[in-house]
Amino acid sequence: xxxxxxxxxxxxxxxxxxxxxxxxxxxxxxxxxxxxxxxxxxxxxxxxxxxxxxxxxxxxxxxxxxxxxxxxxxxxxxxxxxxxxxxxxxxxxxxxxxxxxxxxxxxxxxxxxxxxxxxxxxxxxxxxxxxxxxxxxxxxxxxxxxxxxxxxxxxxxxxxxxxxxxxxxxxxxxxxxxxxxxxxxxxxxxxxxxxxxxxxxxxxxxxxxxxxxxxxxxxxxxxxxxxxxxxxxxxxxxxxxxxxxxxxxxxxxxxxxxxxxxxxxxxxxxxxxxxxxxxxxxxxxxxxxxxxxxxxxxxxxxxxxxxxxxxxxxxxxxxxxxxxxxxxxxxxxxxxxxxxxxxxxxxxxxxxxxxxxxxxxxxxxxxxxxxxxxxxxxxxxxxxxxxxxxxxxxxxxxxxxxxxxxxxxxxxxxxxxxxxxxxxxx
Amino acid sequence: xxxxxxxxxxxxxxxxxxxxxxxxxxxxxxxxxxxxxxxxxxxxxxxxxxxxxxxxxxxxxxxxxxxxxxxxxxxxxxxxxxxxxxxxxxxxxxxxxxxxxxxxxxxxxxxxxxxxxxxxxxxxxxxxxxxxxxxxxxxxxxxxxxxxxxxxxxxxxxxxxxxxxxxxxxxxxxxxxxxxxxxx
Numbered sequence: 001x002x003x004x005x006x007x008x009x010x011x012x013x014x015x016x017x018x019x020x021x022x023x024x025x026x027x028x029x030x031x032x033x034x035x036x037x038x039x040x041x042x043x044x045x046x047x048x049x050x051x052x053x054x055x056x057x058x059x060x061x062x063x064x065x066x067x068x069x070x071x072x073x074x075x076x077x078x079x080x081x082x083x084x085x086x087x088x089x090x091x092x093x094x095x096x097x098x099x100x101x102x103x104x105x106x107x108x109x110x111x112x113x114x115x116x117x118x119x120x121x122x123x124x125x126x127x128x129x130x131x132x133x134x135x136x137x138x139x140x141x142x143x144x145x146x147x148x149x150x151x152x153x154x155x156x157x158x159x160x161x162x163x164x165x166x167x168x169x170x171x172x173x174x175x176x177x178x179x180x181x182x183x184x185x186x187x188x189x190x191x192x193x194x195x196x197x198x199x200x201x202x203x204x205x206x207x208x209x210x211x212x213x214x215x216x217x218x219x220x221x222x223x224x225x226x227x228x229x230x231x232x233x234x235x236x237x238x239x240x241x242x243x244x245x246x247x248x249x250x251x252x253x254x255x256x257x258x259x260x261x262x263x264x265x266x267x268x269x270x271x272x273x274x275x276x277x278x279x280x281x282x283x284x285x286x287x288x289x290x291x292x293x294x295x296x297x298x299x300x301x302x303x304x305x306x307x308x309x310x311x312x313x314x315x316x317x318x319x320x321x322x323x324x325x326x327x328x329x330x331x332x333x334x335x336x337x338x339x340x341x342x343x344x345x346x347x348x349x350x351x352x353x354x355x356x357x358x359x360x361x362x363x364x365x366x367x368x369x370x371x372x373x374x375x376x377x378x379x380x381x382x383x384x385x386x387x388x389x390x391x392x393x394x395x396x397x398x399x400x401x402x403x404x405x406x407x408x409x410x411x412x413x414x415x416x417x418x419x420x421x422x423x424x425x426x
Numbered sequence: 427x428x429x430x431x432x433x434x435x436x437x438x439x440x441x442x443x444x445x446x447x448x449x450x451x452x453x454x455x456x457x458x459x460x461x462x463x464x465x466x467x468x469x470x471x472x473x474x475x476x477x478x479x480x481x482x483x484x485x486x487x488x489x490x491x492x493x494x495x496x497x498x499x500x501x502x503x504x505x506x507x508x509x510x511x512x513x514x515x516x517x518x519x520x521x522x523x524x525x526x527x528x529x530x531x532x533x534x535x536x537x538x539x540x541x542x543x544x545x546x547x548x549x550x551x552x553x554x555x556x557x558x559x560x561x562x563x564x565x566x567x568x569x570x571x572x573x574x575x576x577x578x579x580x581x582x583x584x585x586x587x588x589x590x591x592x593x594x595x596x597x598x599x600x601x602x603x604x605x606x607x608x609x610x
Contacts, residue, residue, distance in 0.1 A: 016600030
């Protein structure tokens with residue numbers, strides 16, 4: 001139970017002033033009628049002050065679900081109980097900016113004798129993250145509304161809102177695969193389903209591999225060669241140094257959604273997925289596979305935020321096992337912070353199979369208004385273009401993803417760029 | 427999106443202003459015609475109603491007692507201007523008291539609703555009934571005061587001193603409450 005603090009209302013003060021003014025005026029002017037006007041207010045004042053014991057309330061907040069996806073609706077139930085009846089209890093549920101209530105997050109209820117009341121609020125999850133719901137600001141007043149009691153009550157409940165992943169129809173093909181079975185068609189030849197090539201039969205080949213049509217045409221036995229299905233290591237590199245933001249949307253939100261979508265898709269293909277959150281706070285998740293890893297990735301993503309830091313960070317701060325030598329690294333970055341740009345350049349220089357999805361921050365920048373701003377804006381665009389060219393010359397495929405656009409064309413662009421760079425080993 | 431809280435608040439505010447305006451208008455009509463007091467009555471009535479409307483729109487509930495005091499001043503002008511032999515002005519006191527109390531309740535309710543809390547329909551009806559009941563009780567109480575004053579006819583230093591002491595106590599209470607810091 002929480003004891004609410006006593007507060008005088010503007011109404012109490014106003015009523016007291018009015019009564020005093022009417023009484024004094026009545027006395028000064030010798031008009032008993034003014035005293036009669038003051039009488040109802042004076043009686044209300046006396047009754048209101050006499051019947052205003054400090055109430056005790058118990059408030060609890062429960063949610064219909066503790067996990068949701070962006071855009072989902074969750075019902076919050078605020079239950080308030082008091083040993084004494086309360087004419088009007090105003091409950092204001094404290095909500096983070098990424099969670100909004102339908103209508104109002106403030107509800108007025110009445111508590112009957114020895115009872116409790118429950119208010120329901122329909123919450124809409126507008127943004128991802130671990131959202132803290134509560135506490136509840138309580139304002140209780142007596143029947144006449146002259147005295148008010150207020151305070152914070154009820155605990156906090158956490159609502160984990162997962163980002164809504166973009167729909168992906170195609171994924172990046174890794175340059176190298178691992179030895180374990182997966183869904184990626186390896187570039188090597190071996191046991192598999194995907195046809196690769198033909199070669200002359202040698203002793204030891206299985207008879208079932210003989211291609212009888214080619215054998216009949218050429219007059220000597222030939223066997224089919226296949227590509228095996230293997231898995232791969234995918235490391236998702238999330239740059240959280242800077243966030244270009246406008247209103248409720250920012251580059252970090254886009255990047256987190258993309259990382260979630262890529263992680264889910266790659267794990268669905270039995271790849272091992274790891275995560276590096278490269279920013280003011282460094283986070284990493286060693287590559288793993290399966291549904292558990294997806295939950296780990298999501299939980300790590302929920303805690304991602306931009307933390308201001310002036311400390312210089314490079315790849316040396318990462319544990320060695322975070323970047324397996326055959327891993328494909330997909331970096332999602334707005335290319336705004338020199339530390340992140342340096343890190344992706346280092347990754348390319350170390351020979352990692354790297355692809356960069358540039359989360360375009362230009363759409364979040366305010367439009368230039370005068371000549372100087374236009375010039376600065378143009379220069380900024382040119383510098384970004386130069387940076388992209390530098391990375392491209394270093395052999396890193398890079399594609400730009402703007403807010404509101406699907407991710408699939410960006411992946412297709414990267415896929416094409418990577419295919420042009422590679423030669424399939426004979 | 428519909429905002430039932432704001433609609434209710436606007437309704438209560440309009441009702442409050444209307445009631446106050448009607449009371450002020452009735453008092454002005456009763457007052458001495460074409461005299462400076464009559465003109466002052468018009469000014470007071472207009473300031474009271476416009477001030478109340480502006481205060482409620484701008485979420486300044488502190489204007490409610492000021493508007494009521496202005497209408498009460500209007501009534502005092504009527505009483506001062508009318509000859510004491512005419513009983514009509516005094517007889518109207520209970521009705522004026524009831525109207526002022528109802529206008530105050532509606533004004534405070536409007537200010538309360540501007541905070542945007544969702545109200546249950548039953549609570550709205552209960553509040554309306556409560557305001558109506560309190561207004562009737564105010565009429566009866568004021569009538570009782572007028573009747574008691576006329577029957578007892580207390581006069582002299584002691585009753586005046588008692589009245590001054592009572593008014594001073596209320597004034598002191600108001601000052602103390604204001605010093606503690608009131609919340610709207």
